[in-house]
Amino acid sequence: MSEHCVFCGHKHLDRKTTRYIYQKDQQMLVVENVPCLECTFCGEQYFDAGVLQKIENDYLAITHQQRQPRRVMLVAVEDFTALPL
Numbered sequence: 001m002s003e004h005c006v007f008c009g010h011k012h013l014d015r016k017t018t019r020y021i022y023q024k025d026q027q028m029l030v031v032e033n034v035p036c037l038e039c040t041f042c043g044e045q046y047f048d049a050g051v052l053q054k055i056e057n058d059y060l061a062i063t064h065q066q067r068q069p070r071r072v073m074l075v076a077v078e079d080f081t082a083l084p085l
């Protein structure tokens with residue numbers, strides 16, 4: 001992981017945890033408390049390859065019914081072109 005923001009060039013990145021949304025095909029996995037580095041200037045977030053790999057493995061385990069997620073949530077879905085003014 002680089003020590004400056006690739007996006008804006010800012011040099012200060014904070015160690016934080018965040019909510020990561022993994023998407024594949026029409027499915028999603030929401031993972032809370034994922035460690036990342038966040039640019040204090042533009043807010044861009046950086047994740048370790050190992051962290052992302054772990055999330056992908058968990059997604060595969062859940063979709064292959066080898067593991068139950070901690071909880072399941074109902075998500076509202078909209079199409080921007082169909083939104084009222």
Ligand SMILES: [Zn+2]
Binds near residue numbers: 006007010041042044
């Ligand atoms: Zn930045």
